Amino acid sequence: SSCVKGEDDYIDDFVTIHRKLGVEHFIFWAREFDSMKSRFAGQDDITIINFPEPRRHVESYLECARSFQGFSKWTAFIDIDQVLFPVNKIDIKEVMKEFDQDLIGQVQFNWETFGSNGHLTKTEGNTYQRFTKRALSTEPMSIHGQSLCDLTKVIPNRLSDDPHRQMIMPQFISVDENFRSLGKTPFINPPSQNKMFIPHYYVRSAEEWKHKISKGRCDTGEFIDMGYFNDVDRIANAVEDTRIKKKKKKYCA
Numbered sequence: 001s002s003c004v005k006g007e008d009d010y011i012d013d014f015v016t017i018h019r020k021l022g023v024e025h026f027i028f029w030a031r032e033f034d035s036m037k038s039r040f041a042g043q044d045d046i047t048i049i050n051f052p053e054p055r056r057h058v059e060s061y062l063e064c065a066r067s068f069q070g071f072s073k074w075t076a077f078i079d080i081d082q083v084l085f086p087v088n089k090i091d092i093k094e095v096m097k098e099f100d101q102d103l104i105g106q107v108q109f110n111w112e113t114f115g116s117n118g119h120l121t122k123t124e125g126n127t128y129q130r131f132t133k134r135a136l137s138t139e140p141m142s143i144h145g146q147s148l149c150d151l152t153k154v155i156p157n158r159l160s161d162d163p164h165r166q167m168i169m170p171q172f173i174s175v176d177e178n179f180r181s182l183g184k185t186p187f188i189n190p191p192s193q194n195k196m197f198i199p200h201y202y203v204r205s206a207e208e209w210k211h212k213i214s215k216g217r218c219d220t221g222e223f224i225d226m227g228y229f230n231d232v233d234r235i236a237n238a239v240e241d242t243r244i245k246k247k248k249k250k251y252c253a
Helices: 011-020 033-039 057-067 092-099 206-214 226-233 243-251
Strands: 002-004 026-030 046-050 075-077 104-113 145-149 173-175 196-200
Touching: 011 026, 011 243, 026 033, 026 057, 033 046, 057 075, 092 104, 206 226
Parallel strands: 002 026, 026 046, 104 173, 104 196
Antiparallel strands: 075 145, 104 145
């Protein structure tokens, strides 16, 4: 489930790589409904829902919990600049099998935040080819993550106070990849990225960042300045990590 605005240059690659990684259906909450509907016409594994502004990120997630309970075992809540990346598996479903337990309502996976690779302008190629440098896994930003939920265990009438996790019924628990109970926190600390993690292509190039911030934040509607690009990019090019690039090339050629 993803809230989408101004992602024409990226959304096709997002769909392609996630299909290869085992995603069976996509739910897009579209700011530009008509163009999205036309773009994915006839693709039965994609549902497009009109979701105009100023409605916020977490509202789409609550609507998803209400409308799609029982639609699938697990529903991921991620953005188009993110990927569900199974480390030692080909299929996300293989990773999630071990979390298919009655008590577990949500699994939260840590980010790995990728930087600009020194690019000032948008270059040829897809996101996963162009950006291969990331922050250290121990950077404070890595305690953020995204969730996969069993929607039958999500509270269907309670808006989450954070887009990085959903509100689970009190008889169930949220865990990290090591089955550590997380309580109600959206943070996964210390971070662990051994089974699956979320590559987060947060800034891309400086040119692409300018386009991104012109849209406003999906979770608050606020606008971020260029200084935040510099703050993130300063630490987000520390490690060369080509795992996503290689998997994209191998399975999505």
